[in-house]
Amino acid sequence: MVNVGGRSKGCSTCRRRRIKCDQARPICERCRRHGLACDGPRDLTIVEWRTLEPVTTAIKPGGPAFRRLQGSIDIHIPRFATPSINEREIFIAYTRRKLLPNGPIDLGLQHMQLSEGSHTPERMSHLASLSMAFIVFGTQHGQPAIAHRGYAMHARALNQLNSTLAHPKNRARDDVLLTVATLAVMEGLAPSGPKNYLKHMVGLERLLELRDPQSLDTVEGRALFRAIRHFLLFAAIRSRRPSILARPEWKAFSNSIAPEDEISELGLWHILADCTVLIAELEKMTPCIFGMAQDTSVLYQNESIRSKALTLLALLREWKIEWDGNPMTRYPELPVPSDLNFETARDCNAYPFQTTYDFHSVRIATTYMFYNTTLLFIHKVLSSVSDQQIEPYSAIASERSAALEILKCIPYYLRQESRSQLHHSPLVHWSLSTAWATLGSSDSAEGKWMMDILRSNSNDIVAKGLWTK
Numbered sequence: 001m002v003n004v005g006g007r008s009k010g011c012s013t014c015r016r017r018r019i020k021c022d023q024a025r026p027i028c029e030r031c032r033r034h035g036l037a038c039d040g041p042r043d044l045t046i047v048e049w050r051t052l053e054p055v056t057t058a059i060k061p062g063g064p065a066f067r068r069l070q071g072s073i074d075i076h077i078p079r080f081a082t083p084s085i086n087e088r089e090i091f092i093a094y095t096r097r098k099l100l101p102n103g104p105i106d107l108g109l110q111h112m113q114l115s116e117g118s119h120t121p122e123r124m125s126h127l128a129s130l131s132m133a134f135i136v137f138g139t140q141h142g143q144p145a146i147a148h149r150g151y152a153m154h155a156r157a158l159n160q161l162n163s164t165l166a167h168p169k170n171r172a173r174d175d176v177l178l179t180v181a182t183l184a185v186m187e188g189l190a191p192s193g194p195k196n197y198l199k200h201m202v203g204l205e206r207l208l209e210l211r212d213p214q215s216l217d218t219v220e221g222r223a224l225f226r227a228i229r230h231f232l233l234f235a236a237i238r239s240r241r242p243s244i245l246a247r248p249e250w251k252a253f254s255n256s257i258a259p260e261d262e263i264s265e266l267g268l269w270h271i272l273a274d275c276t277v278l279i280a281e282l283e284k285m286t287p288c289i290f291g292m293a294q295d296t297s298v299l300y301q302n303e304s305i306r307s308k309a310l311t312l313l314a315l316l317r318e319w320k321i322e323w324d325g326n327p328m329t330r331y332p333e334l335p336v337p338s339d340l341n342f343e344t345a346r347d348c349n350a351y352p353f354q355t356t357y358d359f360h361s362v363r364i365a366t367t368y369m370f371y372n373t374t375l376l377f378i379h380k381v382l383s384s385v386s387d388q389q390i391e392p393y394s395a396i397a398s399e400r401s402a403a404l405e406i407l408k409c410i411p412y413y414l415r416q417e418s419r420s421q422l423h424h425s426p427l428v429h430w431s432l433s434t435a436w437a438t439l440g441s442s443d444s445a446e447g448k449w450m451m452d453i454l455r456s457n458s459n460d461i462v463a464k465g466l467w468t469k
Helices: 014-017 029-034 066-073 084-095 104-114 124-140 145-164 168-172 176-190 196-209 219-239 248-257 260-291 296-324 360-383 393-409 408-417 426-438 445-457
Strands: 333-335 355-357
Touching: 014 196, 066 104, 084 104, 084 124, 084 145, 104 124, 104 176, 104 219, 124 145, 124 176, 145 168, 145 176, 168 176, 176 196, 176 219, 196 219, 219 260, 219 296, 219 426, 248 260, 260 296, 260 333, 296 360, 360 408, 360 426, 393 426, 393 445, 408 445, 426 445
Parallel strands: none
Antiparallel strands: 333 355
16 A cells, blocks of 8 residues: 655654664664664654854863853753653663773763663762763764753763862772773763863873873773773874883783783783874974984984884784784685775776775774774884985885775774674774874875775764864
8 A cells, every 4th residue: 555644754864774764763663773873753852052162071060161061052851851760761772882892981881771760960970971972872863952961961960070179189089081081082072162172081091190000900900991991002103292001010910810811912012102202202292303404413313213113113013923823813815805885986987995804703893903003103103203315105005005005994893793793992093083183184195095095884883073183
């Protein structure tokens, strides 16, 4: 029987894909299962708002800018503006898919899922986590009312954090670290401003500097450290500062708490931490390189950094030889798969390589991407200090080669994601965004290919806030 009852009330995503929408609320099941943006059934009331200035973590809650922001929002309350318990659980469940399973932030959200009632939590880290769930869900599903409610909780969490940090004795508390880590994750998943995630990551390391590593030697402290250490390295490299993870006491602590299945990766963490020291040294001498190219002290510094970088490169090669010796870590090359949804491929054969890799597990694929990220940064240092007449092009070519190796892992990763609810490691976010920037971002053919294939097949692999040059 032909349906002549009028236009479909399904969500815009299902209508665009020309498939039947189940019209579930607040988002349909098809979009939820595939991780697609969903604006809900057409008869759903949606808040319309206009923000005259961006919502950023730099806005002080209760201050003039915050009051102006509140005044700039023209809002009417939709039917589900005060979420029921079931709706709150949907927001939490959606966000948990993007977090480290059973990590500190995930455990906080699990606690809220198990608690009865829809009251707002009072604990600072839990409030930050719940605000993130609302903001991420609302932002990624085109539901500004939900996002606005999340930003209201976000402002409360910031206010609590500022009050707590006002007392020096509170700055070493675990829940302070967890709250700042949560804010950094939120800014990665649903950025409120350019590189706001980096501000929180740098703040996280400064808080850790106030502590002795042994103060984290508890069950909760060890889990927290393992969950945030990638933040520390990422922030150090992006801000060109030496990471505290390069210090002997923090290396020793990392070694002492590493689970057996992570021991092989420790070498990469230590080498990359040492690389942040070289990047920071290079940053200090960069202004001198061009104005004092013949100065003896500058040439000595240049050669010192180059020698240290070559030492790290040798250590990395030794690590790779040992890693390759394990039969489980082998990665055979396969022809480029034809089962991926790749829009550009319909117009041209735009793959930047002829083969891709297959891996025994997602963990092995992640470690291989992490290895190439470390290799890439060492070559970045070498390209900056090598003889400008002889070697720079070799180092730059090696950077590109490492970035392309990371790209060759994408098809495998996407296939695994399509088969299961795959958790995306922060190392994958970091590796892919670094490779994308190294290859020229969307200004290059490889960068366009990468952006296209990820957008066509997954919305989650790289956090939105990390797509920065």
